[in-house]
Amino acid sequence: xxxxxxxxxxxxxxxxxxxxxxxxxxxxxxxxxxxxxxxxxxxxxxxxxxxxxxxxxxxxxxxxxxxxxxxxxxxxxxxxxxxxxxxxxxxxxxxxxxxxxxxxxxxxxxxxxxxxxxxxxxxxxxxxxxxxxxxxxxxxxxxxxxxxxxxxxxxxxxxxxxxxxxxxxxxxxxxxxxxxxxxxxxxxxxxxxxxxxxxxxxxxxxxxxxxxxxxxxxxxxxxxxxxxxxxxxxxxxxxxxxxxxxxxxxxxxxxxxxxxxxxxxxxxxxxxxxxxxxxxxxxxxxxxxxxxxxxxxxxxxxxxxxxxxxxxxxxxxxxx
Amino acid sequence: xxxxxxxxxxxxxxxxxxxxxxxxxxxxxxxxxxxxxxxxxxxxxxxxxxxxxxxxxxxxxxxxxxxxxxxxxxxxxxxxxxxxxxxxxxxxxxxxxxxxxxxxxxxxxxxxxxxxxxxxxxxxxxxxxxxxxxxxxxxxxxxxxxxxxxxxxxxxxxxxxxxxxxxxxxxxxxxxxxxxxxxxxxxxxxxxxxxxxxxxxxxxxxxxxxxxxxxxxxxxxxxxxxxxxxxxxxxxxxxxxxxxxxxxxxxxxxxxxxxxxxxxxxxxxxxxxxxxxxxxxxxxxxxxxxxxxxxxxxxxxxxxxxxxxxxxxxxxxxxx
Numbered sequence: 092x093x094x095x096x097x098x099x100x101x102x103x104x105x106x107x108x109x110x111x112x113x114x115x116x117x118x119x120x121x122x123x124x125x126x127x128x129x130x131x132x133x134x135x136x137x138x139x140x141x142x143x144x145x146x147x148x149x150x151x152x153x154x155x156x157x158x159x160x161x162x163x164x165x166x167x168x169x170x171x172x173x174x175x176x177x178x179x180x181x182x183x184x185x186x187x188x189x190x191x192x193x194x195x196x197x198x199x200x201x202x203x204x205x206x207x208x209x210x211x212x213x214x215x216x217x218x219x220x221x222x223x224x225x226x227x228x229x230x231x232x233x234x235x236x237x238x239x240x241x242x243x244x245x246x247x248x249x250x251x252x253x254x255x256x257x258x259x260x261x262x263x264x265x266x267x268x269x270x271x272x273x274x275x276x277x278x279x280x281x282x283x284x285x286x287x288x289x290x291x292x293x294x295x296x297x298x299x300x301x302x303x304x305x306x307x308x309x310x311x312x313x314x315x316x317x318x319x320x321x322x323x324x325x326x327x328x329x330x331x332x333x334x335x336x337x338x339x340x341x342x343x344x345x346x347x348x349x350x351x352x353x354x355x356x357x358x359x360x361x362x363x364x365x366x367x368x369x370x371x372x373x374x375x376x377x378x379x380x381x382x383x384x385x386x387x388x389x390x391x392x393x394x395x396x397x398x399x400x401x402x403x404x405x406x407x408x409x410x411x
Numbered sequence: 412x413x414x415x416x417x418x419x420x421x422x423x424x425x426x427x428x429x430x431x432x433x434x435x436x437x438x439x440x441x442x443x444x445x446x447x448x449x450x451x452x453x454x455x456x457x458x459x460x461x462x463x464x465x466x467x468x469x470x471x472x473x474x475x476x477x478x479x480x481x482x483x484x485x486x487x488x489x490x491x492x493x494x495x496x497x498x499x500x501x502x503x504x505x506x507x508x509x510x511x512x513x514x515x516x517x518x519x520x521x522x523x524x525x526x527x528x529x530x531x532x533x534x535x536x537x538x539x540x541x542x543x544x545x546x547x548x549x550x551x552x553x554x555x556x557x558x559x560x561x562x563x564x565x566x567x568x569x570x571x572x573x574x575x576x577x578x579x580x581x582x583x584x585x586x587x588x589x590x591x592x593x594x595x596x597x598x599x600x601x602x603x604x605x606x607x608x609x610x611x612x613x614x615x616x617x618x619x620x621x622x623x624x625x626x627x628x629x630x631x632x633x634x635x636x637x638x639x640x641x642x643x644x645x646x647x648x649x650x651x652x653x654x655x656x657x658x659x660x661x662x663x664x665x666x667x668x669x670x671x672x673x674x675x676x677x678x679x680x681x682x683x684x685x686x687x688x689x690x691x692x693x694x695x696x697x698x699x700x701x702x703x704x705x706x707x708x709x710x711x712x713x714x715x716x717x718x719x720x721x722x723x724x725x726x727x728x729x730x731x
Binding site for chain 2: 101102103104127128129130132305306308309311313314362365366369370395397398399400401402403404405406407408409410411
C-alpha cells in the first residue's frame with residue numbers, strides 16, 4: 092500500500108509517522124514544488140511538481156499516482172484541498188483515494204466568512220465576523236460590537252496580515268489597500284485545538300484529541316497540553332457530524348467564561364498533530380485501517396491528560 | 412568534564428551536539444526559567460532557575476556550578492551574556508570557565524547603535540544607523556538617506572517590533588510610543604551568516620563557516636546554503652581579531668553590489684549553528700579541546716560548499 096503526501100513542505104513528522112506505520116507494507120511518496128522542502132528527503136521517494144496554479148499540475152499528480160500505484164493521496168496545504176475534492180472521480184478512476192472532505196465542506200473551511208455563516212445558522216457559538224464594513228460600522232453604532240477588532244484576509248493562515256485595529260480610520264485604510272478582508276470580534280480567551288479523525292467508511296468521528304494552547308509562535312502552536320472535557324468532546328462531535336467532514340481535520344476553538352466558540356477548521360493534518368500522535372492518537376494507523384476496508388472503532392479521548400508538547404527546530408542538511 | 416548550558420530554551424540541537432562530543436567523558440547540564448523549555452529534557456540533568464532579572468539568579472548558577480563540578484558554562488540568550496562576562500572572576504574562583512567575550516565586547520554587540528559606531532570608526536562597511544531622529548531628518552534633507560527606513564529596538568532580536576517606515580509622521584508616531592529605538596537604512600541585499608570559533612587559548616579565529624540565507628522565518632534562518640568566499644573570510648577574520656571576541660560567535664552580513672556590510676554580531680551560538688555542525692564544523696569539539704588545555708589548529712573554510720540546510724519542527728512530549 093503506497094501513500095502520496097502532497098505539498099510536504101517542512102512537515103517531516105507526518106511523513107515519518109506514515110513510514111513508521113507502513114514499514115515494509117508500502118512506501119510513502121512526497122511532492123513539493125520547492126526542492127528545498129525538507130519533507131521530500133524524509134520520503135521513500137519524492138517528486139518536484141509544478142505549483143498548484145500552474146498548467147500541468149493536476150496531470151503530474153495523476154501520473155505519479157498511476158506510475159506508483161498510489162492507494163491514497165492527501166495534501167498538507169489549504170489551497171490544494173479543493174483541487175483534490177474537485178477531482179475525486181478522476182482519482183478514483185485510476186485507483187487512488189483522495190483523503191479529503193467534500194468540495195462544499197472544503198470551500199466553507201477555506202473562507203472565514205462562509206464558516207462564520209455556517210456556524211451561526213446552525214446555532215454554534217462563534218466569533219462575530221463581518222465582510223461588509225458598513226454593516227460593521229452600523230453594529231458599532233448600535234453597540235453590538237466595539238473596537239479593538241481584528242482585520243484579516245478571508246483566506247488567510249499562519250497569522251499572516253492580521254491587524255488589531257482601534258478605529259474607523261484604520262479600517263478604511265486597510266480596506267483601501269487590500270481586497271478580501273474580514274472584520275472579526277477581538278476575543279481574549281483560552282485557545283484550544285482539536286485533531287479529529289472521521290472514519291472514511293462509517294463517516295463517524297472515531298478519534299478526538301484536544302489540547303490547550305500555551306504558547307503560539309508565527310501562527311503555530313509552540314507549546315500545548317492535552318486536556319479532556321466531555322462538553323468539548325460533545326460540541327466537536329456534533330459539529331463534525333453536522334458538517335460532514337471526512338478523514339483528518341484540525342479545529343481551532345476559543346473558550347471565554349466557560350463557553351466554547353468554534354473559530355476555524357483546517358480539513359487536513361493540522362500543524363500541531365504531532366502532539367496527538369506522540370500521545371498515542373494514531374491517525375495514520377486509522378487511515379491505513381480504512382484503506383484495508385476496515386471500520387475503525389470509536390476511541391474518543393483515548394489518551395492521557397497533562398501531556399505537554401514543546402516544539403524545537405530540527406534540520407535536514409545535504410546537497411541537492 | 413561537565414558543561415553547563417544556560418537558558419537552553421528550544422535549542423535542543425546544541426545540547427545534543429555536546430552530548431555527542433562528550434559521550435562518557437562528562438555530562439551536559441541545562442538550565443531554563445521555564446519548565447516548558449524542551450532543551451531541558453535533552454540534558455543529562457536539568458535545573459529550573461530564577462529569571463535572570465530576579466534575585467538569587469546568579470547565586471543559583473554558582474551553586475549549580477559548584478555542586479556539579481562544571482568546567483565550562485555558556486548562555487544561549489543575549490541578555491545573559493553580560494552577566495557571565497561581569498562575573499568571570501567569581502566563576503573562575505569556583506573552577507568554572509565562562510565561555511563568553513569580554514563585557515566591553517558583549518555590550519557593543521547588545522546595542523545596535525554602539526555596534527554601528529564601532530564598525531564605522533574602524534572603517535568597516537555597515538548599515539547607516541541613527542539614534543537621534545532630528546539628525547536623521549537633517550540627513551534626509553541633505554539627501555544622505557531616504558525613505559523607506561527600518562525602525563527597530565536598539566536591543567532587539569528575532570525581527571520583533573521591526574517596522575518599515577515611509578514618512579516622518581510614522582517615525583514620530585513610533586518614537587512617541589516606544590523608547591530605545593534606532594532608525595536604520597533599508598538595504599535590499601543578499602544576507603549571509605557566519606559562525607566563528609575564536610580559540611580560548613590562542614585568541615585566533617580558528618574556524619569560520621559562512622552560509623547564504625535563502626529563506627527567513629520569524630527572524631530565524633529557515634533555509635540556507637554553505638558558501639566560501641576568500642574576501643568574506645578575510646573581512647570576518649580582520650573584524651573578529653580587531654574586536655577581540657572569544658569562543659563562539661555568529662555574524663550577520665549583507666551583500667549589495669559585491670560589497671559586504673557587517674550588520675550584527677551575537678557573541679554566542681547562533682540559531683543557525685546546526686548548519687555548520689552538520690557540515691562538519693564542530694565547535695563543541697573545539698571548545699572541549701580548549702578546556703583540555705589544547706590549542707585548536709586553524710581550519711577556516713574546512714567544509715564543503717553547496718550544502719543546503721532546511722529547518723523543520725520536531726517535538727518533545729511528556730508529563731512535567
